[in-house]
Amino acid sequence: MAIQVALIGITNAGKSTVFNSLVDTPVETSPALYTTTKTNIGTTKIFDPRLEKIHELVSAQKITYATLELYDLPGISKNNINTKVAQTFFADMRQTDVLIHVVRCFDDSSVSHSHATIDPIQDIEWLEFELQVRDLDQIEKKLNKVEKSYKAGDTKLKFTYETLLKFKERLDNMQSLRTLLPFNDEEEKLVKDMAFLSAKPVIFLLNTDENYFAQPNEITQKAISYLEQKHLPYLVIAGKIEEEIKQLPEEEQKEFLQSYNISEPSVRKIAKAAYDMLHLVTFYTVGGKENRAWPIPQGTNAQRAAGTIHSDLEKGFIRAEVYNVHDLFTYGSEQKVKEAGKIRLEGKNYIVQDGDILHIRFNV
Numbered sequence: 001m002a003i004q005v006a007l008i009g010i011t012n013a014g015k016s017t018v019f020n021s022l023v024d025t026p027v028e029t030s031p032a033l034y035t036t037t038k039t040n041i042g043t044t045k046i047f048d049p050r051l052e053k054i055h056e057l058v059s060a061q062k063i064t065y066a067t068l069e070l071y072d073l074p075g076i077s078k079n080n081i082n083t084k085v086a087q088t089f090f091a092d093m094r095q096t097d098v099l100i101h102v103v104r105c106f107d108d109s110s111v112s113h114s115h116a117t118i119d120p121i122q123d124i125e126w127l128e129f130e131l132q133v134r135d136l137d138q139i140e141k142k143l144n145k146v147e148k149s150y151k152a153g154d155t156k157l158k159f160t161y162e163t164l165l166k167f168k169e170r171l172d173n174m175q176s177l178r179t180l181l182p183f184n185d186e187e188e189k190l191v192k193d194m195a196f197l198s199a200k201p202v203i204f205l206l207n208t209d210e211n212y213f214a215q216p217n218e219i220t221q222k223a224i225s226y227l228e229q230k231h232l233p234y235l236v237i238a239g240k241i242e243e244e245i246k247q248l249p250e251e252e253q254k255e256f257l258q259s260y261n262i263s264e265p266s267v268r269k270i271a272k273a274a275y276d277m278l279h280l281v282t283f284y285t286v287g288g289k290e291n292r293a294w295p296i297p298q299g300t301n302a303q304r305a306a307g308t309i310h311s312d313l314e315k316g317f318i319r320a321e322v323y324n325v326h327d328l329f330t331y332g333s334e335q336k337v338k339e340a341g342k343i344r345l346e347g348k349n350y351i352v353q354d355g356d357i358l359h360i361r362f363n364v
Contacts, residue, residue, distance in 0.1 A: 002043065002069040003274050003295060006093045009102035010123050011075025014207040014239045018102050019072035021242035022267040039092045040072040046271045048293050050325050054284060055291045057328055064292040066282065068271055071096055090134055094195040098274045099202040105220040106209040120223035128176060131197040136171040138194060139164050163190055201277035204234040210241045213261035233273065237266040281354035285309065296352065303348035306360045316362035322346045325355040
């Protein structure tokens with residue numbers, strides 16, 4: 001499964017530039033306002049040194065990484081919030097798992113800015129407010145339908161009615177629904193069914209200038225201070241530089257990143273942050289056609305994990321042969337892992353752990 005990530009932000013925050021620094025197929029960018037009117041979609045593999053080590057030890061025809069599917073949404077601002085572009089922005093956002101809020105933290109006179117001044121805090125608060133407004137509107141419409149039936153005696157709607165009221169209260173106080181995390185199972189289902197925008201996990205990506213990592217600028221520091229006070233997750237990226245470095249041969253990229261004091265490509269940091277926010281773990285299937293990484297939610301049992309590979313494996317699940325990558329790395333081959341007695345049989349209710357290698361036994 002691909003992890004779907006939306007790049008959101010005001011127009012000319014540098015979303016498309018950041019997008020190009022992350023994906024395998026770049027798109028055109030422009031310093032003018034409102035040049036992007038549709039969502040660009042791209043993918044990138046998730047760096048996985050464990051999978052690469054597995055591929056050295058277990059013979060397979062190819063190696064298949066887990067992937068990020070990135071949505072570069074059109075930029076919005078106060079000037080186009082009621083247009084079709086904005087409708088596309090919010091509709092496409094609902095389809096994704098994680099939001100990456102790209103915040104402009106660079107001052108460049110050649111790149112237009114839609115608001116009066118370059119103020120990252122203003123930009124963050126404005127877009128957060130717009131997400132809340134749309135969730136509140138959705139809740140009020142749903143409540144109008146639910147309340148009538150509930151008060152007429154439909155007790156099955158009690159949970160939905162009371163939860164929507166709780167959500168409405170939070171939004172009325174200008175707080176995003178994600179501040180109620182963690183949701184219980186019933187709340188989580190309601191949130192997913194209604195695809196609330198302000199409930200989606202968010203990472204604030206501070207798009208700064210090329211000199212930041214040697215000499216931090218005031219705009220970026222202002223944004224960091226604000227986000228840390230709010231205990232909100234953030235990463236800092238020099239989007240323009242990483243976009244340029246991404247176009248270089250892979251063997252040259254590390255050297256150029258280091259020349260700007262950038263420790264690793266931002267796509268790796270974003271993937272890790274998305275994994276953590278979605279509470280994902282990785283299991284592996286090995287040998288034959290491919291050595292492959294599979295991201296799944298923590299707490300997934302073996303039968304449901306088999307279903308991420310193919311629905312037939314879930315339906316016909318018998319049991320799984322399981323061992324961990326640490327055993328493979330310790331003993332050096334599957335045969336030696338087996339000889340050491342480290343491969344075990346697990347049933348459908350076994351909770352798959354991060355780094356497990358599974359061989360599914362099934363019958364259709």
